[in-house]
Amino acid sequence: MMGPMGMRPGIILLREGTDTSQGKAQLISNINACQAVADAVRTTLGPRGMDKLVANGRGVTISNDGATIMKLLEVEHPAAKTLVDISMSQDAEVGDGTTSVVLLAVEILKQMKPFVEEGVHPQIIIRNIRSAATIAVKKVRDLAVFFDISTPEGEDMLLKTASTALNSKLIASHQDLFAPMIVDAVKSLSADVDGLDDLRGMIGIKKIPGGDVRQSFLVKGVAFKKTFSYAGFEQMTKQFADPKILLLNVELELKNEKENAEVRIEDPSQYQSIVDAEWQVIYDKLDSCVDCGANIVLSKLPIGDLATQYFADRGLFCAGRVEDGDLKRVAKATGATIQTSTNGIFEGVLGTCVKFEEKQVGDERFNLFTGCPNDLTSTMVLRGGSEQFIAESERSIHDALMVVKRSLKSRSVVAGGGAVELEVAKHLREHALSIDGKGQLIVNAFAKALEIVPRQLCDNAGFDPNDILSALRRKHTQDADGKWFGVDIENGDIMDTFEKGIWEPSDNKSNSLSSAAEAAGVILSIDETVINPRSQDPGAANGMMGGGGPKPMGNMMGGAMDMVNAQKGGSRSGNLGQGVSYMKGRGGG
Numbered sequence: 001m002m003g004p005m006g007m008r009p010g011i012i013l014l015r016e017g018t019d020t021s022q023g024k025a026q027l028i029s030n031i032n033a034c035q036a037v038a039d040a041v042r043t044t045l046g047p048r049g050m051d052k053l054v055a056n057g058r059g060v061t062i063s064n065d066g067a068t069i070m071k072l073l074e075v076e077h078p079a080a081k082t083l084v085d086i087s088m089s090q091d092a093e094v095g096d097g098t099t100s101v102v103l104l105a106v107e108i109l110k111q112m113k114p115f116v117e118e119g120v121h122p123q124i125i126i127r128n129i130r131s132a133a134t135i136a137v138k139k140v141r142d143l144a145v146f147f148d149i150s151t152p153e154g155e156d157m158l159l160k161t162a163s164t165a166l167n168s169k170l171i172a173s174h175q176d177l178f179a180p181m182i183v184d185a186v187k188s189l190s191a192d193v194d195g196l197d198d199l200r201g202m203i204g205i206k207k208i209p210g211g212d213v214r215q216s217f218l219v220k221g222v223a224f225k226k227t228f229s230y231a232g233f234e235q236m237t238k239q240f241a242d243p244k245i246l247l248l249n250v251e252l253e254l255k256n257e258k259e260n261a262e263v264r265i266e267d268p269s270q271y272q273s274i275v276d277a278e279w280q281v282i283y284d285k286l287d288s289c290v291d292c293g294a295n296i297v298l299s300k301l302p303i304g305d306l307a308t309q310y311f312a313d314r315g316l317f318c319a320g321r322v323e324d325g326d327l328k329r330v331a332k333a334t335g336a337t338i339q340t341s342t343n344g345i346f347e348g349v350l351g352t353c354v355k356f357e358e359k360q361v362g363d364e365r366f367n368l369f370t371g372c373p374n375d376l377t378s379t380m381v382l383r384g385g386s387e388q389f390i391a392e393s394e395r396s397i398h399d400a401l402m403v404v405k406r407s408l409k410s411r412s413v414v415a416g417g418g419a420v421e422l423e424v425a426k427h428l429r430e431h432a433l434s435i436d437g438k439g440q441l442i443v444n445a446f447a448k449a450l451e452i453v454p455r456q457l458c459d460n461a462g463f464d465p466n467d468i469l470s471a472l473r474r475k476h477t478q479d480a481d482g483k484w485f486g487v488d489i490e491n492g493d494i495m496d497t498f499e500k501g502i503w504e505p506s507d508n509k510s511n512s513l514s515s516a517a518e519a520a521g522v523i524l525s526i527d528e529t530v531i532n533p534r535s536q537d538p539g540a541a542n543g544m545m546g547g548g549g550p551k552p553m554g555n556m557m558g559g560a561m562d563m564v565n566a567q568k569g570g571s572r573s574g575n576l577g578q579g580v581s582y583m584k585g586r587g588g589g
Contacts, residue, residue, distance in 0.1 A: 023527060023528075024116060024117070024119075026526065026527060026528060026529055027116050027122065027524065027526070027527065028113065028116060028117065030077075030079040030080075030523050030526060030529075031109045031110065031112075031113050031116070031523070033077040033079060033080045034079065034080050034082075034083055034105070034106050034109055034523060035106055035109070035110060036080070037070075037073070037075055037077075037080045037083050037084075037102070037106070038083070038102055038103055038105075038106035040052070040069065040073060041066050041069050041070065041099050041102055041103075042099075042103060042456060043459075043460055044064040044065075044066060044069065044099050045099045045100065045103065045168070045453070045456045045457060045460055046168050046456070046457040046460050046461070046489065047167045047168045047172065047461075047489055048457075048460045048461040048462070048489055049064050049099075049168055049460050050064065050460070051063060051064045051170070051392075052064065052069050054069065054072040054073070056072065056074075060388065061388070061391070062388045062389075062392060063392050063395060064099075064168065064169070064170070065091075065098060065099075065392075065395050065396075065399065066087050066091075066098030066099030066100075066101075066102055067087045067088055067090065067091035067098040068395055070083065070084045070087040070088070070098070070102065071084065071087075071088065078529060079523050079526055079529070082519050082522055082523055083102050083105060083106070083519065085519075086101050086102065086105060086515045086516065086518070086519045087099075087101060087102050089515060090511060090512065090515060091399075091402075093511055094402060094403070094406050094505070094507060094508045094511050094512075095165070095398065095399045095400070095401065095402020095403050095405075095406065096165050096399045096400075096402065096403045096504070096508055097504075097508045097509075097511070097512045100453055100512050101511075101512045101515050101516050101519075102516075103452050103453065103456060104449065104450070104452060104453070104512060104513065104516035105515070105516040105517075105519040105520050105523075107449040107450075107452040108129065108446060108449045108516060108517065108520040109520050109523060109524070110449070111445035111446065111448055111449045112125050112129070112442070112445060112520070112524065115438070115441070115442065115445070116524070120438055120442075122524045122525060122527065123525075124438055124439075124442075125442055125524055126521045126524050126525060127439075128438075128439045128442035128443055128446070129442065129446060129517050129520055129521055129524075130517060130521060131439070131443070132428055132442070132443045132446040132447070132517070133446075133513055133514055133516075133517030133518075135427070135428060135431055136424045136427075136428060136446075136450070136513045136517075137510045137513050137514055139423070139424045139427045139428075140414060140420060140424060140506055140509045140510050140513065141412075141506065141510065143414055143420060143423060143424075143483065143506075144410075144412035144413065144414055144506035145412060145413055145414070145498075146411055146412045147411060147412070147413070148411070149187075149408060149411065154411075155183070157407070157413060157503065158183045158186075158187070158404055158407055158408070159179050159180065159183055160413075160501040160502075160503045161403055161404060161407045161413060161503050161504060161505060162175070162178075162179040162182045162183055162400045162403065162404050163175045163179045163501070164403075164416055164501075164502050164503055164504055165399055165400040165403040165404075165504075166178060166179060166396060166400050167502075169392075169393075169395075169396035169399070169400075170389065170392045170393060170396060171213065171392075171393050171396050171397075174213055174214065177213075177214060177216065178216070178397065178400070179400070181216075181217075181218040181380060182397065182400045182401055182404055183404055184218060184220075184378070185203050185218060185378040185380065185401065186199070186203075186401060186404040186405050186408060187408070188220070188375055188376055188377075188378060189202055189203070189376055189405075199401060199402070199405050201325065201328060201329070201332075202329065202332065202376055202377050202378075203377070203378055203379070203380065203401060204222070204223070204224070204325065204326065204329055204377075204378075204379040204380070205379070205380050205382065205394050205397060205398070206223060206224070206225065206366070206379060206380070206381045206382065207382050207384075207390045207391070207393075207394060208361055208362045208363075208364050208381060208382065208383055208390075209362070209363075209383075209384065209385075209386065209387055209390060210362045210363060210383065210384075210385070211362050211383040211384070211385075212383060212385075213382075213383055213384050213385075213389075213393065214383075215383040216380065216381060216382045216383050216384075216393075217380075217381050218378060218379070218380050218381075219368055219370065219378060219379040219380075219381065220370060220372075220375060220378050221333055221353065221368065221369045221370040221371065221372045221375075221377065221378065221379070222326065222329045222330050222333050222334075222368075222369040222372070222377055222379055223366050223367065223368045223369070223379040223381060224322065224323065224326040224366065224367055224379075225364050225365070225366055225367075226319070226358065226364065226365040226366065226367060227319045227320060227321045227322055228302075228320070228321055229308065229319070230303075230304060230305035230308045230309075231305050231308070231309065232305065232308040232309035232312045233308055233312070235309075235312040235313075236308075236311065236312040236316065236317050236318070237295075237315050237316070237317055238317065238357065238358040239355075239356065239357045239358070240295050240296065240317070240355070240356045240357075241354070241355055242352060242353075242354060242355075243295035243296050243317075243352065243353065243356050244292075244293050244294045244295050244296070244347075244350045244351075244352060245294065245295070245296045245298070245330065245334050245336050245350060245351040245352060245353070245356075245369075246289060246292065246294035246296065246297045246298070246336065246339070246345065246349075246350055247298050247299075247327060247330060247331055247336045247337070247338045247339065247351070248289075248297065248298065248299040248300070248301075248338070248339050248340075248342070249299065249300045249301060249338055249339065249340045250285070250299060250301060250339065250340065250341065250342055251299070251301040251302055252282070252285060252286065252289075252297075252299060252301075252302070252303045252304060252307040252318075252320070253282070253302055253303070253304035253306070253307065254278065254279065254282050254304060254306055282306065282307070284342075285342040286307055286310050286311070288342040288343065288345055289311075289316075289342060289345070290311075290314055290316065292345040292346065292347065292350065293347060293350070294316065294350055295315075295316055295317065295356075296316065296317045296318070296356060297311060297316060297317070297318040297319075298318070298319050298320075298322050298327060298330060299318075299319070299320045299321075299322065300321070300322055300323075300324060300327050300338075301320065301321070302320045302321055303318050303319070303320030303321075304320075307320075317356070317358075319367065329377045329379075330351070330369060331351065332374060332376060332377055333351075333353070333369060333372035333373075333374050333375075333376070333377040334351025334352055334353050334369060334372050334373065334374070335351045335352065335373055335374060336349065336350055336351025337349040337351075352373065353369045353370060353371050353372045353373070354370060354371020354372075355368075355369075355370050355371050356368065356369055356370075361381060362383065366381070380397060382394060382397070403504070403505060403508065406505040406507045406508065407505040409507070410505055410506055410507045412505070412506045412507075413503040413504060413505055413506060414503070414504060414505075414506045414509055415484040415486060415496075415497040415498035415502060415503060415504075416486065416497055416502040416503065416504045417454070417457065417486025417487050417488075417489075417495075417497035417502050418451075418453045418454025418457055418472070418486045418487050419483070419484050419485055419486035419497045419498070420504075420509055421450040421451065421453045421454060421509075422450070422451065422454060422472050422473065422476050422485075422486070423476055423483045423484075424447075424450055424513075425447040425448070425450040425451055426447075426473075426476050426477060428443055428444075428446060428447035428450075429444060429447050431443065432444045432447070446517075451469060454468070454469060454472060454486060454487050455469060457487045457489060458487055458489075458492075461487075461489040461492070462492075463487075463489075463492040468487060468492070468493070468494060471493075471494050472485060472486070472487070472494050475494060484496050484497055484498035484499070485497070486502070
């Protein structure tokens with residue numbers, strides 16, 4: 001309804017203090033925020049990348065892994081959080097390229113920024129970005145070199161991809177030790193159809209501070225740290241050949257009745273029979289474990305001092321409080337089935353292996369199961385001088401494991417060192433000539449954005465990127481054999497990176513390009529941001545609803561009676577506001 005002056009009344013939709021920004025300024029602001037986030041990880045790219053030290057309340061982390069740094073930064077800007085998401089997605093899907101995908105996404109946004117400022121509609125930009133990304137991914141697949149892992153050349157290909165993944169890591173100088181270990185561990189999984197999908201569950205990584213990094217080793221089987229033990233543990237047999245292994249999810253401890261349990265007896269002498277019954281329960285459990293023929297008993301739940309001594313006296317080995325992941329790995333490796341009860345245990349649920357032993361590694365003791373019938377599982381034991389070094393080594397090993405897994409799945413590789421990005425950029429520039437209108441400029445800008453990878457590799461190695469990129473563009477454009485030329489970070493020149501063995505899974509590049517383009521499209525599609533203010537006063541919400549704190553019981557009752565009277569058509573008895581003598585209409589009397 002129109003007001004007396006012919007004006008519509010103002011409608012307030014948002015809370016007071018809500019921050020809203022929209023239009024071109026909002027787009028530019030989001031792009032700038034993303035650039036600031038990318039600057040935090042820019043210098044970590046490549047073999048000459050620097051490390052970042054991130055300190056928070058939980059401790060200190062030293063890393064050059066893009067996903068780890070992005071996660072620890074705790075980015076608050078709502079649009080820039082998209083970069084964290086694509087970095088984590090790349091880490092989960094491929095393992096490597098977490099820094100590259102962030103740099104690519106931000107460089108695409110940076111190249112599109114002038115179009116936004118000049119008033120080109122964001123939907124036109126997004127449509128052409130998606131089109132360019134589809135062409136780029138198809139070109140990567142066309143460039144990919146396929147291989148057969150059953151041949152020596154295929155084995156060499158896997159070693160090269162593992163070495164390339166470790167090149168930019170803290171343990172790059174030890175890749176001759178770790179690359180074969182990683183390939184062995186992942187290749188053992190490829191024997192099973194679903195083995196590669198459960199890589200984290202099948203390959204354990206254990207960290208032992210102290211010693212030299214070259215003392216790290218691979219166990220073809222399962223290894224886990226000695227668990228908490230009771231008296232009698234040292235009397236147990238610590239080595240078996242062809243043992244029978246029983247896995248339990250049962251607590252083997254003497255359990256007393258709960259405090260609120262009530263037992264009525266007629267004679268005090270009957271109390272002893274109740275105590276004996278409690279002991280008989282635990283002894284029945286232990287007897288069934290021994291009678292089934294097991295030599296080794298492992299449980300996820302505690303195994304108490306009574307059970308430890310009982311098993312030691314009968315020549316068995318036991319361990320309680322075994323971690324869930326370790327117990328599942330033992331089950332998969334030995335063929336045992338985890339039991340939730342000690343009743344009805346038969347030989348079919350027991351596992352076996354060729355050898356079991358307890359071995360001293362540094363300051364820790366490890367239980368090793370080797371020669372398992374199902375050789376899918378393996379465990380990598382990492383050594384190092386400090387906690388931070390070992391933690392970074394573990395992240396590096398994880399990335400390399402994921403890269404080799406992805407190589408085994410796709411069975412195709414492309415050259416690294418910025419070679420594939422420049423070849424795709426050349427292809428996009430040629431394709432752009434066939435496009436009319438603004439799309440030609442946008443695809444050209446997308447092609448230029450891909451050059452951020454070789455450019456940043458040069459920057460991080462301390463070389464002039466302009467000279468090297470000019471030489472690379474000429475090589476890729478004019479020479480028929482120039483498609484695999486990339487940055488030579490050793491000599492500050494260009495080289496055939498494929499011939500030098502710098503190989504990456506083709507899925508790595510495809511995923512990076514599609515994820516970066518998708519993230520850029522999401523950020524460019526945001527034309528308004530609404531941020532609700534956080535309440536500074538814990539009772540503010542109550543205050544808005546009619547009262548900021550607790551009220552006396554009398555007032556509450558009076559208010560309730562007022563409401564009842566009002567509903568019945570009567571008058572309110574409560575106090576009205578100052579200057580108000582009568583209220584009529586909604587809520588009135």
